[in-house]
Amino acid sequence: MEQKILMSSCEKGMKECDITNDLLVEILVRLPFKSLCRFKCVSKSWYRLISDNYLRQRLPSIATSLFFRSESDQFNKARYAYTSSNGTIQDCNLDFFPFNDKLLVVDGSNGLLLYYASTSSTFYVVNTATKSWVSLPKSKKETHLSILAFDPYSSTDYKVVCFTAWRARGAQLEIYSSETGKWDQHDVEFGIEPDAMSTTKHYFDGLLYVLVYPNMLVAMNLMKFSCKLIRMPESINMLSRVGHCHGRLHYAHINGNKLKIWVTNYLNRKWGLKNEINLREIMGRRDYEINNPNQVNLLVFHPEEEMVSVWFHNWKMMWYDFKERRLIGSWREKASVIQIWMFPCSNFLRNCIA
Structure with missing residues (x-):
């Protein structure tokens, strides 16, 4: 009509x-x-x-995609599933990529997966939306850490960031750009010792954010190769996550039974506490106690809605609406969650590696 x-x-x-x-x-x-x-x-x-x-940039996200390995799968294959707009779960396979069972997935970013073949030192970028893939030219140096940086809200281009050498308060990088089709080497200064950096990262609008122990966040500009240190409102741990919601940087942190969510202020860029939730209360289980970090995990912030995904080991994965202060939705398959991301309703994602 x-x-x-x-x-x-x-x-x-x-x-x-x-x-x-x-x-x-x-x-x-x-x-x-x-x-x-x-x-x-x-x-x-x-x-x-x-x-x-x-x-x-104003188009809403149309689905949530989940990349995981299922404990019920005897071959432990990498799989992905997505929830449609009506909330139904649809399971998809990655068989269109011929090396799915042979290569290691090292990262994912907004619908793209980064595979690595150690025998040939070759990277592959896979688009799960279009079921297409591309092999990258070989990098010049061995990588210690590889990160895929893709923001479909702003560009079809993506970058593969490889940390090839650690230096005092910095590192040497080798970066592949899909725009130029080649690798370039760069030096970057973090302002902190690299061994303090965690594996928790987030890419948005040209900036790569990495949480740093005990209470800092590095914002790395992948265009200017400059870094800014941001002090966090509370010491980070394995359950800490950063992400963007409505264009504002958010920080979620679980300590004991408390889930806290902070947001940056538009004017002074300082952190403000937005929510503090007792996990036992929202789950309706007074006896619930988080004694093991593997029992619960924060995955990702929703880019459009005021929600963060929470995964409970051997129980379910749900969204927590921190505006309404309630858990919504569920996904009950017994699985080891690797990563979750949003599929944006964007032509850039459809056109990337089309």
Whole structure:
């Protein structure tokens, strides 16, 4: 129905229609993703409007994707599943990638997976949305840590960041850019000793965030190769996570039975406590006690909604709505969760390694 109405408006000519581009954008962002893709064929002006960065950044996420290894799978294959907009779980396989059972997954970023073949020192980037993949040219040096940096809200381009050597308060990097198709070497100064860096990282809008013990966050600019140190509101641990929600940096932290969530202030960039929750109360289990970090895990912040995903070992994975202060949804398969990310409703993700 919405297609016929908008097509009819277009056929009458935009000059005869009182709908401005601003009003048209407000209509388009409320349409189903499939309809939006069809409307790109209406005219060149509509194609440009729908492809514009401003509209793309306003589109909501349409699904949550989960990459995991299931304990019930006798072959322990890497799999991925996603929840559709109506909340149903759909399990997908990665058999389209011919080396899925032979290579090691070293990282994932917003729908892309980074595989590594140690025998040939080759990286592969796999797009789970389009079921396509590409092999990268071989890097020049051995890597100690490899990170995939991809932000589909802003670009089709991605980077593979390899830490090839640690230095006093810094490191040597070798970075592959899909835009240039080659590796480049860079030096970066963290301002702290590299052995204090945790494995908890987050990439957003050109910045790579890494939590650093005991209470710091490194924000690394992958364009200028400069770093900024941000003091955290509370000492980090294995259950600490950073992420963006509505464009603002959030920090979640579990200590004992308490889940705390902070957010940065727009004006002074300082942290403010947004939520403090007793896990036993929201789970309805007074006897619940977190004595082992493997019993619970924080996974990722939702980029559009005020929610963070929480995974409970041998129980379920759920979203915690820290605005309504309640747990919602569940996924009950007994699985070892590796990573979770959001599939953005973005042409960039569809066009990346298309």
